Amino acid sequence: MPRGQCGGQGWWHGKFRGCGYRMTLGREAILDVLSKAEGHLSAEDIYIKIHSRYPNVGLTTIYRTLDVLSDVGMVYKLDFGDGRARYEFAEGPKGVHHHHHLVCTECHKIIDYTDFIDDEVELLNQTEKGLGQKYKFKITNHLIQFYGVCQECSDKK
Amino acid sequence: MPRGQCGGQGWWHGKFRGCGYRMTLGREAILDVLSKAEGHLSAEDIYIKIHSRYPNVGLTTIYRTLDVLSDVGMVYKLDFGDGRARYEFAEGPKGVHHHHHLVCTECHKIIDYTDFIDDEVELLNQTEKGLGQKYKFKITNHLIQFYGVCQECSDKK
DNA sequence: CTATTATTGGAAATCATTTCCATTATTAGG
DNA sequence: CCTAATAATGGAAATGATTTCCAATAATAG
Ligand SMILES: [Mn+2]
Ligand SMILES: [Mn+2]
Ligand SMILES: [Zn+2]
Ligand SMILES: [Zn+2]
Numbered sequence: 001m002p003r004g005q006c007g008g009q010g011w012w013h014g015k016f017r018g019c020g021y022r023m024t025l026g027r028e029a030i031l032d033v034l035s036k037a038e039g040h041l042s043a044e045d046i047y048i049k050i051h052s053r054y055p056n057v058g059l060t061t062i063y064r065t066l067d068v069l070s071d072v073g074m075v076y077k078l079d080f081g082d083g084r085a086r087y088e089f090a091e092g093p094k095g096v097h098h099h100h101h102l103v104c105t106e107c108h109k110i111i112d113y114t115d116f117i118d119d120e121v122e123l124l125n126q127t128e129k130g131l132g133q134k135y136k137f138k139i140t141n142h143l144i145q146f147y148g149v150c151q152e153c154s155d156k157k
Numbered sequence: 158m159p160r161g162q163c164g165g166q167g168w169w170h171g172k173f174r175g176c177g178y179r180m181t182l183g184r185e186a187i188l189d190v191l192s193k194a195e196g197h198l199s200a201e202d203i204y205i206k207i208h209s210r211y212p213n214v215g216l217t218t219i220y221r222t223l224d225v226l227s228d229v230g231m232v233y234k235l236d237f238g239d240g241r242a243r244y245e246f247a248e249g250p251k252g253v254h255h256h257h258h259l260v261c262t263e264c265h266k267i268i269d270y271t272d273f274i275d276d277e278v279e280l281l282n283q284t285e286k287g288l289g290q291k292y293k294f295k296i297t298n299h300l301i302q303f304y305g306v307c308q309e310c311s312d313k314k
Numbered sequence: 315c316t317a318t319t320a321t322t323g324g325a326a327a328t329c330a331t332t333t334c335c336a337t338t339a340t341t342a343g344g
Numbered sequence: 345c346c347t348a349a350t351a352a353t354g355g356a357a358a359t360g361a362t363t364t365c366c367a368a369t370a371a372t373a374g
Contacts, residue, residue: 022320022321022370059323059324060324061322064363084361084362102292102294102296104294116283116284120284123277126273131259131273135259135270136308137308138306139305140304141304142302142304144299146285146288146294146298147298148296179340179341179352180340183352213354215353215354215355216354217332218352218353220330221352240330241329
């Protein structure tokens with residue numbers, strides 16, 4: 001297992017430590033999986049992905065870590081209505097890959113879309129500002145999801 | 158208990174029956190509570206509100222009914238991150254009171270806002286159309302929530 | 315290297331939601 | 345109004361994701 005090779009082992013290392021948390025093997029593994037994952041992983045998904053290489057990282061730790069990461073804002077916790085929380089890496093404070101979701105209510109397929117995002121985000125920023133002032137909220141985040149039925153599910157009828 | 162008095166007993170009666178469901182006391186009670194409720198009720202909230210007058214409507218029925226109502230689109234099922242689903246009446250296909258949510262991540266206070274809604278909704282409609290075409294989705298609904306910290310919670314620091 | 319203390323894993327507890335199934339109630343049709 | 349067909353119900357038990365507990369372990373400052 002090569003170490004150094006740059007600034008360390010993932011840019012998040014610093015951010016995480018900076019928040020006063022200790023960096024552990026398990027946490028690193030979780031962060032690593034999340035940062036590379038395509039989809040939207042559940043705690044168990046992560047457990048499974050990690051388990052072969054880190055057999056001694058327990059599910060409990062995964063839940064705990066996800067909570068922390070979520071608090072710190074490094075990970076988004078999402079609910080797509082399939083009975084378990086799903087997590088996705090937040091890459092940066094509002095990284096290049098900011099996107100929203102299209103959710104099929106039949107088969108729970110999720111599509112990340114970035115189309116139209118620019119207009120949306122612009123409007124959202126305004127709204128955020130307005131709402132923040134009016135309701136004295138310190139707004140930190142937003143969630144946008146469209147629900148519908150995907151083509152495959154439509155065809156099945 | 159007066160009956161008639163107009164078109165029947167709540168405009169939803171028809172809509173519900175129209176979908177092929179039987180109208181029962183329990184269902185009527187649930188619909189009634191939801192249509193008058195201010196906040197965002199959980200299944201148990203509803204159970205409690207109903208129980209004194211309808212002691213023989215069980216929690217199971219409430220869950221089942223909420224599922225149905227949610228499927229039919231008469232009720233929105235929401236997740237505010239407090240570990241239980243919350244429901245709100247949808248009044249009409251996209252009634253006058255369409256609103257979005259501002260969620261305090263500390264105390265879970267929820268604010269319904271309608272400010273800025275017009276612009277939002279307009280943009281959303283466009284986006285819906287665009288997304289629907291591009292991804293072949295039949296979009297039926299959207300969810301928008303802003304997360305942040307309310308004033309009271311900010312002050313507590 | 316040590317002391318301090320955050321973190322961990324695993325078993326058990328929680329708790330919202332579902333499942334089961336025998337019983338009951340609604341409704342269309344006569 | 346009556347009846348058959350079957351949708352709906354409730355309560356107990358099952359489920360299953362997430363939490364809680366606590367003794368053991370590991371990360372980190374100095
Ligand atoms: Mn995504
Ligand atoms: Mn609301
Ligand atoms: Zn689908
Ligand atoms: Zn608050």
